[in-house]
Amino acid sequence: MSAAPSSAQAAPAQGKTPGLRAHIQNVYRLIIKELRSIRSDPMMLVLVAYAFSVAVYMVATGASTEARDLSIGVVDEDQSNLSGRLLGALNPPLIKRTVLITSKEIDANMDDGRLVFVLEIPPRFEQDLLARRQASLQLNTDATAMSQAGNGAVYIESIIAQEVAKFLNGTEAAVPTPARVVINAKFNPNLYTSWFSSVMQVINNITMLAVILTGAALIREREQGTVEHLLVMPVVPAEIMLAKIIANALVILIAAALSLSFVIQWWLKVPIAGSLTLFLAGGALYAFTVAALGILLGTQTSTMGQFGLLAIPVLVVMQLLSGGATPMESMPVWLQHVMRIVSPTPHFVAFSQAVLYRGADFSIVWPWLAAMAAIGSVYFAFSLHRFRRVIFGD
Numbered sequence: 001m002s003a004a005p006s007s008a009q010a011a012p013a014q015g016k017t018p019g020l021r022a023h024i025q026n027v028y029r030l031i032i033k034e035l036r037s038i039r040s041d042p043m044m045l046v047l048v049a050y051a052f053s054v055a056v057y058m059v060a061t062g063a064s065t066e067a068r069d070l071s072i073g074v075v076d077e078d079q080s081n082l083s084g085r086l087l088g089a090l091n092p093p094l095i096k097r098t099v100l101i102t103s104k105e106i107d108a109n110m111d112d113g114r115l116v117f118v119l120e121i122p123p124r125f126e127q128d129l130l131a132r133r134q135a136s137l138q139l140n141t142d143a144t145a146m147s148q149a150g151n152g153a154v155y156i157e158s159i160i161a162q163e164v165a166k167f168l169n170g171t172e173a174a175v176p177t178p179a180r181v182v183i184n185a186k187f188n189p190n191l192y193t194s195w196f197s198s199v200m201q202v203i204n205n206i207t208m209l210a211v212i213l214t215g216a217a218l219i220r221e222r223e224q225g226t227v228e229h230l231l232v233m234p235v236v237p238a239e240i241m242l243a244k245i246i247a248n249a250l251v252i253l254i255a256a257a258l259s260l261s262f263v264i265q266w267w268l269k270v271p272i273a274g275s276l277t278l279f280l281a282g283g284a285l286y287a288f289t290v291a292a293l294g295i296l297l298g299t300q301t302s303t304m305g306q307f308g309l310l311a312i313p314v315l316v317v318m319q320l321l322s323g324g325a326t327p328m329e330s331m332p333v334w335l336q337h338v339m340r341i342v343s344p345t346p347h348f349v350a351f352s353q354a355v356l357y358r359g360a361d362f363s364i365v366w367p368w369l370a371a372m373a374a375i376g377s378v379y380f381a382f383s384l385h386r387f388r389r390v391i392f393g394d
Contacts, residue, residue: 030243052259060198214294249287273359289376
């Protein structure tokens with residue numbers, strides 16, 4: 001291995017320092033080599049196709065946090081007109097099935113997970129309301145189903161309050177209030193979870209695959225011994241790194257563009273408000289950054305097993321603290337600053353949401369692009385330093 005660096009640097013020693021055109025040609029040939037390597041790995045292509053098609057659809061339609069088609073148990077100990085009205089108001093799409101049970105059946109139904117909500121209507125509930133006495137209902141909630149419990153409880157409370165107000169006022173008309181609140185939901189007027197989760201899944205897949213594909217490409221070369229062929233070629237480490245990053249990022253961006261066009265817009269009927277070209281330009285910058293991170297992780301390990309164990313916690317932290325799963329504002333202030341400094345993912349999530357959801361143009365999103373470029377430059381420089389030491393022995 002000690003003689004390899006001198007072979008790789010033979011051209012400069014003879015006074016024939018390669019120019020920019022030679023560097024570009026080397027990178028181009030290495031990119032073709034990387035693309036052929038990807039093409040010869042059918043399982044990797046299947047992974048990319050699955051991640052940007054079936055996985056996006058399943059996450060968008062199956063991992064819903066909306067409170068829909070719930071089953072609610074009702075203990076009606078009042079047997080009055082008002083309790084009948086409450087039962088009639090608990091209907092689709094929020095409530096799929098209303099089950100009349102007794103108070104002794106509450107624990108068994110909730111322990112088995114058959115019912116997330118149980119509404120208890122006490123005796124003389126209607127009489128107490130008509131007599132203007134304090135009356136109360138009890139809504140038991142299985143909080144282990146956290147998203148449904150939180151959203152569903154609010155909806156059920158609103159339905160009950162509305163029906164009670166109508167009953168006391170003796171009219172079906174809306175009850176007058178001192179102030180009227182009008183809610184206008186922009187960009188997602190029906191508050192569909194699939195509109196949000198599908199696009200976020202594409203972003204998560206770009207992150208995951210950019211790290212995995214580039215890191216795996218380096219590890220595969222080392223395991224198969226083909227990296228030694230590169231050591232005796234008239235190429236420099238930066239050219240090898242750029243080729244691996246560009247080739248894998250190109251495959252990922254093509255898959256992401258097809259996913260946005262066919263899976264999200266055509267299959268899931270999710271509207272894309274902004275420019276797909278601008279998103280792909282930002283995606284290219286982001287893919288370059290996280291691919292450089294993949295190279296860095298690849299230089300820290302020598303086998304695919306070690307690389308996987310190292311990449312998993314890094315990817316989990318990057319995605320959970322990116323602002324895509326939960327708002328950045330819900331995190332501690334110090335953690336927000338740390339993530340925005342060391343990770344490009346919060347910037348890319350904010351950029352993607354602004355472009356795809358709100359139709360923002362370059363004049364609005366350029367600070368996020370600049371932040372990704374700065375972080376990417378640091379990642380690439382450090383990765384190149386590690387690549388030279390580990391592969392070329394410099």
